[in-house]
Amino acid sequence: MFTKKEIIEILKDDTKNEWLFSLADKTRKENVGDGIHLRGLVEFSNICKCNCKYCGLRKDNNNADRYRILKDEIIKIVKHASDMGYKTIVLQSGEDGYYTTDKMVEIIKSIKEFDVALTLSIGERSYEDYKAFKDAGADRYLIRIETTDKNLYKQMHPNMDFDNRLRCLKDLKTLGYEVGTGCLVGLPNQTTESLADDILFFREIQADMVGIGPFIPHPDTPLNNADKGSFTLALKVMALTRIMLPDINIPATTAMETLHPNGRIIALKSGANVVMPNITTQQYRAKYEIYPDKICVNDNPDKCRNCIGAKIKSIGRFVAENYGFSHNKG
Ligand code: 5AD
Ligand code: SF4
Numbered sequence: 001m002f003t004k005k006e007i008i009e010i011l012k013d014d015t016k017n018e019w020l021f022s023l024a025d026k027t028r029k030e031n032v033g034d035g036i037h038l039r040g041l042v043e044f045s046n047i048c049k050c051n052c053k054y055c056g057l058r059k060d061n062n063n064a065d066r067y068r069i070l071k072d073e074i075i076k077i078v079k080h081a082s083d084m085g086y087k088t089i090v091l092q093s094g095e096d097g098y099y100t101t102d103k104m105v106e107i108i109k110s111i112k113e114f115d116v117a118l119t120l121s122i123g124e125r126s127y128e129d130y131k132a133f134k135d136a137g138a139d140r141y142l143i144r145i146e147t148t149d150k151n152l153y154k155q156m157h158p159n160m161d162f163d164n165r166l167r168c169l170k171d172l173k174t175l176g177y178e179v180g181t182g183c184l185v186g187l188p189n190q191t192t193e194s195l196a197d198d199i200l201f202f203r204e205i206q207a208d209m210v211g212i213g214p215f216i217p218h219p220d221t222p223l224n225n226a227d228k229g230s231f232t233l234a235l236k237v238m239a240l241t242r243i244m245l246p247d248i249n250i251p252a253t254t255a256m257e258t259l260h261p262n263g264r265i266i267a268l269k270s271g272a273n274v275v276m277p278n279i280t281t282q283q284y285r286a287k288y289e290i291y292p293d294k295i296c297v298n299d300n301p302d303k304c305r306n307c308i309g310a311k312i313k314s315i316g317r318f319v320a321e322n323y324g325f326s327h328n329k330g
């Protein structure tokens, strides 16, 4: 365990990176083992009422070609993924009001007829909605805090409220979800100190999962001219998160692979134990452009499953067969 001061020092000093990555790898091996959990990701709507400055799906981006995948088609995608052996499905979308409480509950119930754990990643909703989704069978929820720096949060999220995001995380915990959060690394004006605070925040709220990715500027956003985040710094924040929260689930994120051709494998060797392969039908993939040059936009669910399976094997690890609940609960 490191103090805040030590975390900041480690983040600033690039001479000990190899030591940090191997300590994170050892911590991962001792606490969660060599199995890698695959979570099949369905990007079911790119319509969003929010205006996050960094995101290509933001409401004001008129160049985005919007789509919604309706229930029957979602179920087909999930069935195929379940047939391929996926034990967790992640439903992700922009904050799209079309999916009312009742519509989500119907989708959740149908998915839970398959032998899968279900994660939702659909943004800020009311306590009542979160409760309805939980009662319908949802197991986990992902909602990144994005940054714990309140000033930066305000700059990046016009019309959003940091305290409401905290409220969401708290409600989800209270309702018994496994809760995933995380942050972006390399946002304009983000400080090293705030990254250390992000890591301490993950501990404080007892996150079950933490996803960390570099910021990648999107041409159709107000941050189009900003510098992209550093792959190495994102990897360091991730490695420190593993050391500080030894038994949680940590994905090797798609954004890492977008900045580095071998990014996910490097992440899996530096503390990560989860991969979230895209199981969305190929026709929609290019349209879910949170950031440019996203990987796998020309690939299909079977191709991604085989690709990632081979990569995992190549580093002497294996695809875990259980649901991958946190803290090794099976
Ligand atoms: N670069 C990297 N990650 C991004 N996200 C949104 N926009 C970008 C971007 N330009 C991340 C956010 C969000 C997740 C779904 O995608 O952290 O929580
Ligand atoms: Fe919407 Fe999420 Fe993109 Fe923000 S990050 S604009 S909430 S899809």
Ligand code: FES
Pocket (backbone or CB within 6 Å): 277, 278, 295, 296, 299, 303, 304, 305, 307, 308
């Ligand atoms: Fe999609 Fe490699 S994971 S092609």
